[in-house]
Structure formats: structure tokens, C-alpha cells
Amino acid sequence: MIDIPLGKYVEIGIEWMNVHLAPFFEAISTGTGAAIAFFEAILQAPPSWMMLLFIAALAWRLAGYRVGLFCLVGLFLVDGMGMWLQTMQTLALVLSATVIAVTIGIPLGVWASRSDIVSRTVRPILDFMQTMPAFVYLIPAVLFFRLGQVPGVIATVIFAMPPVVRMTNFGIRGVSEEAVEAGRAFGASASELLFKVQLPLSMPTILAGVNQTIMLALSMVVIAAMIGAGGLGQEVLRGIQQLRIDLGFESGLAVVILAIVIDRITQALGGGK
Amino acid sequence: MTAIVVQDVFKVFGPGKSIDEAVQRARKGETLSDIAKATGCTVAVNNASFEIEGPQIFVIMGLSGSGKSTLLRCVNYLLEPTSGLVKLGDQDLGAMDTKSLRELRKEKTAMVFQHFGLLDNRDVLGNVGFGLELRGVSESERTKKVKEVLELVGLSEHANTRIDELSGGMQQRIGLARALATDADILLMDEAFSALDPLIRTEMQTEFLDLQKQMPKVVLFITHDLGEALRLGDRVAILKEGAIVQIDTPEQIVMNPQTEYVEAFVENVDRSRVLTAGAIAVEGDEVAVAPDLSVDDALNAMEDAGSSVLYLVEDGRVRGIVHRRDLDRAPSKDNGTLQAVAADAPEPVHANDHLLDVIPRVANHEIPLPVVDDERRFIGLLSKTRILQAIARIKRHD
């Protein structure tokens, strides 16, 4: 057999990048870290009962009393199982990743909607990204950002971004041609057209994309515990590694509750009643 | 100043390198399908020219694919013509940069769309005020203006209604209101009523004509419906394969179609709805006489004209009529004038009345009815025979 030391070459390449692009990675790392710290601070500042009531009230307002009630009971259970802190850590990771993914994803989607070339280039990349198993994203994240929350969030951003890009592109292209023409006919500039016609009219679609992105982010953030991102994922991992059924069940249930809470609230935000 | 000038405008879609060639070929008069075969280009507008002087409804009528929408979009440069001149007032649009074109669209033109082109995420207020918003008008001023315009289109109750809660007719009123709110002088309407069902459509046409009377604007109205064109248009341009084949008043289109194409179009039109009394009235010079004419001269005049009735016309007004049979009863055959035996003239027909509306009255009279213009001046006569000829398309002189 021939020996193909591909890994060796890649390692050399990555080391080279780590040396020469250090400031770049450093900046990303600092920014991401700051976002995580920010959300953790907010989510962990109030006592659990206050936060719990706040989330339930928010859900009630946005999505009706059933969802509000579910949030109340569900989160109460989470707290009772002793998973509150981990849940808030996970939520902070999800929010950080989502904010970053949306901040990059929406402009990218807008760009793709305005240029067929961009759209044709981006689409296969997104398709490829979605067919990859989630684990694969952990490797480059670790290579460039080592272990911890930051690489966890970065892997999550990459994994969770496709839906929001896709749906933004799709939504804007789906805006009625006459509405766009009306904008132009009344003298709208390109940016007025975007902000007064195209984005508002495609908002329901874009928010559906954001919802998907958030749900993907949650699933990835749990997996990212493998590279030390902490949170609920870490409890799940411990439960598995130590064969502790109680821990495994409780942390798993907390993930499910968190998923439902986030999903219902963001769906309601998207206008689906 | 002429409101709209469109001169030798071509609009060709297709691969960039063949566009010039397509225009050359179109100028030489090759058919569009030949051009399409040779160059792969679609000539959507083929050497179109027209001028609109001032406030009026100018209709462009043509079949699907004849280039109506494209031509309309050349007028505000939403589409840049491949060649030719477009002027609004004294502004040559081809010489303007993007920014001034945007300003022009904000200030001077407004557009109404077939499927309304409304913004579903906004309520009625937000839609009608859209043009003003782009102009940077403050919110309070906008609301004031919007309320005014909603009043005009009869939807003042609905300022805060969501768009998707309105019927099609109401949505199109909103589309119209949005255009009116900007106070633009020029209205561009692309099949504005085509998506409405027939009853509502007729209603909208009537309202639109009323509105145009209240606040005359320069309206460029696109339609594929000849009936609508003839009903609304002060002038009508017929478009065929991108080229204008005839521009005329509705009556002229119906009475004197200039090509077989137009003729085929107008064949099935209900002419009594289009033709006006003034357009088909026959000259009345021979039978219009002064009231102080002597009875003898009157007898001669009747003989010359082969008519048993004379119309007494003074200062252009019809003062009365005289029947042959009454002349015999004239007090003195030698020096009496007609006034003594004159009868009241029948109520004249107005030149702008459609035949449909005057037929019953003409039918009820033995004699032809006098036709008068806006100032009630005598301009001619309308007889039953004449109406029948006009409806049956028998030309008078040939």
C-alpha cells in the first residue's frame, strides 16, 4: 500500500494559517466570546424564578396562554431537576450563535437574492453544508479555536446558518413583482426598495428561516459539548459516559423542554398564530 | 407645454450584441417574427410615437403581448427605451441620471397596476401614503392627505384596515388612491381595471371618469379591452406588435378604422355606445334659415333642400321650426315672415350624447332633431335614417 500522509499536509497548512492569520482568528474569538459572555450575564443575572416567570409571560403574550402555561411548568421542572444553570448556559450559546448566524445570514441572503451568480454559487455550498453530519463542523472549529465555548459557537454558526440564508433569498425573490415595481414607480431607491418593500414583505419567510436556524443551533450546541462548550450537552455527555440514567434523562428532558419553548416563541414572533 | 412626448421609441429585449441589428431591421419594416428568427431579439415596442397635450385620458389598447406594458414603462423610464425620445413636460428623460429620474417619479408620475401592487404588510393608510413617505413628507401631513384621498375614492372608513381584508375593487381603489395622493400630474395605469369582475369594473370606470372630471390629469391608460378603451379614452392608440397603427378619438376609430386590423377590432363594437350625436350629425345649412325670412323664400328653400321642415336659426341658436303645411296658413303670402307660423323647436340633442341615449327621442319625432354643442349652438341634424346608417356602418359619402 502507498502511504498518503494527507493529514500531515493539512496539519502543516492549518499551522501556517494559525500563525499568519492569528489576528484574524483572534478577532473572531474575542467577538464571539464577548457575545457569549453578554448573553450569559443577562440570562444568569436574575434568580431562576424571575427569569422563569418572565419567559412564561413573554410566551403568553406572543403565543397564547397554552404555550405560556407550558413554559411555566416546563421551566419549573427544569429548575427542579437542577438543570437551570446549564439550561441558561445552553440558551446563551444558542442566542450567541443565532445572532451571529442571522447577522451574517440575512445580508448574505439579500445579496443572493439580487444576483443570480451569487445565488448559484451559494446554493450548492448551503446544500453541502446541510448534508454534512453535525460532528464534522467540530473539527475545523477545534483546529482554529481550540476547545471551549467559542469554537462551540463557531461550529454552531456554520451549521445553523443555511436556513436563514436560504429563506431570505427565497423570501425576497418571492416578493410580488408588482409590489417591487410599485416601489420603483414611486421613486424608491435601491435601499428604500429593500427596507420598505422587499424585507418587510418577505419578513414572514425570513423569520421562518430564523426559527429553523435557532432549532439547528440548539441541536448543535448540545453536540458541541464534545469540544467543551458546556451547558446541557455536557450533562448529556456525562450521563452517557458514566451510564447514569438519572442524569441522562434529566438533561435530555431539559433539552427537549428548551427546544419546545424556543420553537413556540420564535414561531409566534414570525406571525404564525 | 406638451405633457408627454414619445417619439420614435423602440424597446428591444434580447442578447445585447444583436439589439442594434434588431432595431435596424425593425426600421426597415421587417416583420417581428423574421427579426426574432434572425437576431433572437423581441421587439416589444416598434417605433412608437404619440403626444399628449394636456389633461385627458389617452388609452393604449392592444392584444396580449403587443407591448403595452413595455411602452408604458418607457414613459417613466422604468424601462429605458432602446432608442427614441421620451419627454415629460420639458424634461428629456434620456438625458437624466438615475437620481433625477427617481425624483421625477416621486413628483411627476404615479402608477396604478393590474394586480394592484399593494404592500400587504401595511394597512390602507400605509399603502396610500407610500408615495408621500418616499418623498419624505411628515407622518401627520401624510395622514391628512391620505384621509382626503380616501374620501375621494369612497373608502374613508377603511384607513386602518389590512389590505387582505379588502375586496378586489376596494384594493384597486387603494391603488388609485395611492397614485392620487402624490398629486402627480401624470397617471400611468397598466390594465388597472382588468383584474376586476365586469360589474365592479364598469363601476370603477364610471367613478374614474367622474374623478377625471373633478381633477383632470394626464392619464395614460393601458387596456386590452376595446370597449373600455372607447368608453374611457379621449383619444385611443391601437397597438399591434409593438407598433401604433392608429391614434384617434373613439368615434374616429369606430367610424374610420385606418387598417384592416383596426377594422376587425371595431367590427363587433356596439356603435351606439361609442358614437355621439355630434360625430354623426349631418350638416343643417340648407334647412337652417333666419327667422325673418319671407314665406316665399322659405318655400323655395324647402324645395331646394327637399325638406318639409325648416329650422329657424338666429345667432347660432335654434329659435323654432316651420312645417311646410303651416306655410299655407301664413297670414300674407307676400310679405309675412316665418315667425308668425313658427312652432317650438323640439328639445335639441346634445353633441356629446351617445346614440344609445338619444335613439328613443329621435325615434319619437317625425323630423330630424337639431344637434347643439356645449354652448347650445346649432351644429347639425340627426335623423332616424342617419342613426341607422351610422350603426349599420354605411358611410355617408362613399
Ligand SMILES: Nc1ncnc2c1ncn2[C@@H]1O[C@H](COP(=O)(O)OP(=O)(O)OP(=O)(O)O)[C@@H](O)[C@H]1O
Ligand atoms: N423583460 C423582458 N424580457 C424579454 N422579453 C420581454 C420582457 N418584457 C416583455 N417582453 C416581451 O415583449 C413583448 C411585449 O410584452 P408586454 O408585457 O409589453 O406586452 P403587453 O401588451 O403588456 O401584454 P399583456 O397584455 O400580456 O400584459 C412580449 O412578447 C414579451 O414576451
Ligand SMILES: [Mg+2]
Ligand atoms: Mg401588460
